[in-house]
Amino acid sequence: MRRERPTALLVDLDGVLRRWDPEVAAGAERRHGLPSGALVETAFDWPLLRAAVTGQLSHAEWMTAVVDRLxxxxxxxxxxxxxxxxxxxxxxxxxxxxxxxxxAARTAGVRVGLATNATDLLDADLKLLGLTEEVDAVVNSSKLGVHKPAKEYFPQACLAIGAPPARVLFVDDDDRSVRGARAAGLSAYRWNGPDDLRYLRAALAL
Incomplete structure (x- = not known):
């Protein structure tokens, strides 16, 4: 069945709209005598990370736990x-x-939201990065209390962006999140890098 053209776009923040230079963490590890990869490995241990991105821990509490473990x-x-x-x-x-x-999407009348697993530091980060006014909605897992790719996340994201799932295009660099979005009825595209922009522009008729 042919899908309707999207009227809304949900974009992942980390790995899509925001990039991270891995050398920053690597440099900090070298300067402070930590094993390579220790910072990310410790912080992204899933039980700990899940608590942070579902609002059970504040960002500050998350980092305190990382320090404790390191x-x-x-x-x-x-x-x-x-x-x-x-x-x-x-x-x-x-x-x-x-x-x-x-x-370009917003100029064409497509509503755009950030759909991200994030902590309570997100609003401050968006302000620092100059992104606060660049989107129509922000769907922060730590405020919802549920993270991607849980099935409960995506209906809330669609409500926030004001479009039914069938009219939403979701873009993420995580395979599980893409599968979760598709299971929830959204069109979903796995982001691999800038070569994907041509397809996304075509999908949105930009």
Whole structure:
């Protein structure tokens, strides 16, 4: 069955609209004597990360837990804290090509929302990155209390963007989230990089 053209676009933040330079974490680890990959491995341990992105822990509490776990590996709490502080001072960079797509979509009358697994630091990050006024809605998992790709997430995201699932195009760099969106009735596209922009523009008739 032919799908209707999307009237709304939901875009993942991290990995799509926001890029992260892995050298920042690697540099902090080298300077503070941590094993390679220790920061991301510790912070993204799923039970801990899940608590942060569903609002059970604040961002600050999440980072305190990371410091606690890294203290022995870093040879002391002060060293672990310094490494985490240096890593966290970097808040990523906006992908200008994806931002251009977002702006073009909104100009064409397509409502755009951010659909992201994030902490309570998200609003501050969006302000810092200059993204607050660039989207029509922000769907933050920590405010909903449910994360992608849980089936309960996507109906809430569609409500926030003001469009039925069949008229929403969802873009994410995570396969599980893409599958979850499709199961919820959205069109979903797996983001691989800037070469995908041509397809997305065509799908949105831009």
């Amino acid at each position: 203290t022995e590996r870093a040879g002391g709490r002060d060293t672990a804290q310094a490494a985490v502080d240096e890593w966290q001072a970097y808040r990523g960079e906006v992908d200008p090509d994806v931002l251009e797509l977002v702006r």
